[in-house]
Amino acid sequence: MKISQLSAASGVSQPTIKLYLREGLLPPGAKTHANQAAYSEAHVRRLGIIRTLTQVGGLSVASAKTVLDAIDSDLPLNWTFGLAQRAASPDVDGTDLSDADLARADDFLAGLTYHDGPGRFGVAKALRAMADAGLEADGAWRESYRKAAEIIGEADIDLIDRREGRLAKAETVVIGTVLGDALLAALRRAAQEHFSSQRYPSRSTETAP
Amino acid sequence: MKISQLSAASGVSQPTIKLYLREGLLPPGAKTHANQAAYSEAHVRRLGIIRTLTQVGGLSVASAKTVLDAIDSDLPLNWTFGLAQRAASPDVDGTDLSDADLARADDFLAGLTYHDGPGRFGVAKALRAMADAGLEADGAWRESYRKAAEIIGEADIDLIDRREGRLAKAETVVIGTVLGDALLAALRRAAQEHFSSQRYPSRSTETAP
């Protein structure tokens, strides 16, 4: 398969494919001559994953490369997990978090063990931002969120458990981490619509501009 | 309060404040002279919300403007909801979704009423991306996600219900929509860490690079 066919099969333009080759997201094709290479179905599939990560998951090309490298490597699975989480999270350092910020997060996470990382720091940042914005979320709301997160986190780990082999598990970790965020956000919107229209039936048929 | 003091009080640089004024995210100060204006505490607060939306919520400046306009307007609350959802979602049009994509989403959403919008379309896109990536999520996983989304969606609507007055409700809608996504993603990471370390205790202390 030549690059023109790869482009047609994947729906990605030739210059963009060349970009991904340069950046190392896509492995080079098997060289048949100095200026001729053969691409395979694996390249088509890989391009699909790249587009999924960047377009649906919103990852940068650099982050996508990190995550793809993790799939290909033989790193322990939990490292892959951490890499995927970091790639899919905007900024993970806790340097600008005060002790009070962290305490608020740890209080929220009560019942969940926690470590430094995207989870704990992200919760701390989100809660601080809410407090700054004057949105004091009450206990019922917080309890619902914590409960929902528990359900989801366990389901994610179960799903990975059911996969056979390191590669399948690693792919599930990466795709699941990135797409799970998008799916969850969308489900949340759908559920909000559902309960909103259920509670205010007269408004349910209006549409936002 | 002059612009230098506004900058000091908000932690946002003067050129950036001028940018937000130009773009209409920040209302102009009360003019005292042709080249002199007075800013208030409301401007400090507004700058805080802008930074929250753009930095924690990841909204573009243009999306943040849309959402702030919705807070200020006297649009019905469910319109504000829709605007906030759209601003916080990458792409909402369902034009590239096939009937099969939508059917898969509607099946997932069973039990929830749904309408065209970020929720339904976002679910359809995420599920299609998962299928494309070869991640076939089984029924148990799907059921967990749907259940979690129900808990969260209802909690969100309850929280808004408990607010008094249109402005407070509208602010809660906007901040809650944007920051709720960030909080939920972070909570999910924390829960994944928790269950992962619980299930694989020997690995729990390892740290990703």
Added chain:
DNA sequence: TCATAATGGATAGTTTAGGTATCTATAGTG
């Protein structure tokens, strides 16, 4: 076979977004 089109690889250009720097006439301040 030989003109024509396609290829891999390098290099340069484009677009968009978010922010920064400079400039100017005017106003406040010590």
Added chain:
DNA sequence: CACTATAGATACCTAAACTATCCATTATGA
């Protein structure tokens, strides 16, 4: 009255993600 600050306009900068143009070489088809 010297000096700094201000509002507003304009220009500039940087990074990311593509896109376009070259070029020598290779494939292809009338």
